[in-house]
Amino acid sequence: MEKAQLHNWKAPKDAVLPNFIIGGAMKSGTSTMHAMLGQHPKIFIPKEEIGFFDIDNVIEHYDFNFFDRKSEQWTVQDMNKNHKELWDWYSSKFREGQGMLRGEDSTSYLTSKFAAQRISIQEEEIKLIFMLRQPSKRAYSNYHHLVRAGVVAHSFEDVLQFHPNLVLRRSQYLDQLEAYYKYIPKQNMKVIVFEELIENPRAVLQEVCTFLGVAFEAFDPSVFETHTNAAKFPLFTKPQLLKNLFFRRYGNSFNLKGLPIKAPKSVVKRAFIPKLMNKIHGKINPLKVRKKSKMKPATKEFLDAYFKKELHGLDALVGKEILNKWF
Numbered sequence: 484m485e486k487a488q489l490h491n492w493k494a495p496k497d498a499v500l501p502n503f504i505i506g507g508a509m510k511s512g513t514s515t516m517h518a519m520l521g522q523h524p525k526i527f528i529p530k531e532e533i534g535f536f537d538i539d540n541v542i543e544h545y546d547f548n549f550f551d552r553k554s555e556q557w558t559v560q561d562m563n564k565n566h567k568e569l570w571d572w573y574s575s576k577f578r579e580g581q582g583m584l585r586g587e588d589s590t591s592y593l594t595s596k597f598a599a600q601r602i603s604i605q606e607e608e609i610k611l612i613f614m615l616r617q618p619s620k621r622a623y624s625n626y627h628h629l630v631r632a633g634v635v636a637h638s639f640e641d642v643l644q645f646h647p648n649l650v651l652r653r654s655q656y657l658d659q660l661e662a663y664y665k666y667i668p669k670q671n672m673k674v675i676v677f678e679e680l681i682e683n684p685r686a687v688l689q690e691v692c693t694f695l696g697v698a699f700e701a702f703d704p705s706v707f708e709t710h711t712n713a714a715k716f717p718l719f720t721k722p723q724l725l726k727n728l729f730f731r732r733y734g735n736s737f738n739l740k741g742l743p744i745k746a747p748k749s750v751v752k753r754a755f756i757p758k759l760m761n762k763i764h765g766k767i768n769p770l771k772v773r774k775k776s777k778m779k780p781a782t783k784e785f786l787d788a789y790f791k792k793e794l795h796g797l798d799a800l801v802g803k804e805i806l807n808k809w810f
Contacts, residue, residue: 489600489601489604491562491563491566492536492562492600492601492604493604493605493606494570494605494606494607495570497574498570498573498574499574499577499578499581499585500573500574500577500585500605500607500609501577501585501586501587501609502584502585502586502607502608502609502610502695503584503585503586503587503609503610503611503612503695504586504587504588504589504592504602504609504610504611504612505517505520505586505587505588505589505590505612505613505614506589506590506592506593506598506611506612506613506663507589507590507591507592507593507594507613507614507653507659508590508593508613508614508615508616508621508653508654508656509590509591509621509625509628509653510616510621510624510625510628510653511590511614511615511616511621511677512614512616512675512677512680512681513588513590513614514588515680515709515710516612516614516675516680516691517586517588518709519684519688519702519706519709520586520691520695521586522702522703522705522706522709523584523692523697523701523702524701525583525584525697525698525701526583526584526585526586526695526697527577527579527580527583527584527585527586528580528585528586528587528588529576529577529587529588531741532588532589532590532591533573533576533587533588533589534547534589534591534592535569535572535573535587535589536589536592536595536597536598536601536602537589537591537592537594537595537597537598537601538560538562538569538742539559539560539561539562540591540594540595540597540598543591543594543595544560544591547559547560547742548560549746549747549750550750551747551749551750552749552753553749554747554749558744558745558746558747558750559744560742560743560744561744565743565744568743568744569743569744571743572742572743573743584695584696584697590653592611593613593653593656593659593660593663594652594653594655594659596659596662599662599663599665599666599667600666602666602667603666603667608671609671610671610672610673610694610695611663611667611671611672611673612672612673612675612691612694613660613663613672613673613674613675614674614675614676614677614680615656615674615675615676615677615805616676616677616678617677617678617808617809618654618656618786618790618794618809619654619778619783619786619787619790620778621653621654621677622650622651622653622654622786623639623650623775623778624775625649625650625653625654626639626642626649626650627714627716627775629649629650630717630720630723630724630727631715631716631717631723631770633726633727633761634649634727635649635724635727636724636725636727636728637724638724639778639779639782640779640782643782643785643786651786654790655793655794656794656797657793657794657795657796657797657800660674660797660800660801661800664800673690673691673694674801674803675687675690675691676803676805676808678808678809679808684707685707688702688706688707714772714773714774714775715770715771715772715773716770716771716773716775717768717769717770717771718768718769718770718771719768722764722767722768723764723768726760726761726764726768787809787810790809790810791806791810794806
């Protein structure tokens with residue numbers, strides 16, 4: 484990205500920024516880390532994911548842009564046109580935490596080299612925490628997330644054949660981290676392996692506290708009982724996929740009013756029927772906390788072979804042994 488394009492991405496003097504960001508990867512324990520750090524008396528983290536530094540990424544944030552069929556115009560989150568609105572919106576997320584160490588949780592950042600550049604040009608130092616999970620398992624968990632969100636209407640194997648980027652791109656850790664190491668000093672980045680968090684949460688949280696410069700002892704012991712995003716799955720999978728197929732617009736209706744540049748009224752009105760049908764479907768086919776079905780062994784073997792090749796060099800880049808834990 485050229486300097487001229489980066490100009491408006493440098494925060495105004497009165498902007499309130501986070502001191503650290505949990506930047507991904509999605510479905511890799513980021514919500515659990517968010518919840519754990521949020522229990523520290525000196526840390527403030529907004530409840531929701533924000534996605535500011537890549538707010539204009541159409542691929543990652545398909546639900547941040549709205550097409551008005553009547554006017555045939557797009558409503559988008561444009562930093563060049565709406566500089567003040569976007570920075571005011573972002574700053575408002577952190578004003579409640581002034582005087583504390585402020586954090587942000589936005590799992591789409593890891594996939595965006597533009598986010599890396601934009602974070603790097605801020606005058607205030609921003610530290611980054613990235614969490615990595617066994618890539619095949621992360622992709623499978625990502626698939627189930629997209630099913631629940633109303634985005635995917637086919638089996639995991641069909642998605643891999645016809646739309647693989649939907650579930651695989653967020654597991655391409657090597658290329659993604661290379662972009663961050665290019666722009667962010669290594670001492671300002673902390674890479675955590677999800678499996679290590681599960682095995683030894685105390686040791687991992689101690690490392691994170693040292694990285695952020697806060698006292699580990701300030702946590703209540705109950706922090707180690709924290710687990711969020713308990714897996715919920717529809718009672719019946721096939722009806723869920725059919726609902727997703729015929730009411731795809733529901734998957735684009737989550738941010739109609741929560742963004743700095745709001746969706747037009749006509750778009751909000753058009754989302755009423757999909758939302759209603761989703762509510763009815765939720766009564767008939769509710770989400771239940773239960774174990775998800777296991778990935779087919781042949782599919783796991785297929786993906787492991789792919790990722791083992793794609794991620795070769797990750798250990799050397801990060802400076803720790805990771806791949807042997809996964810393959």
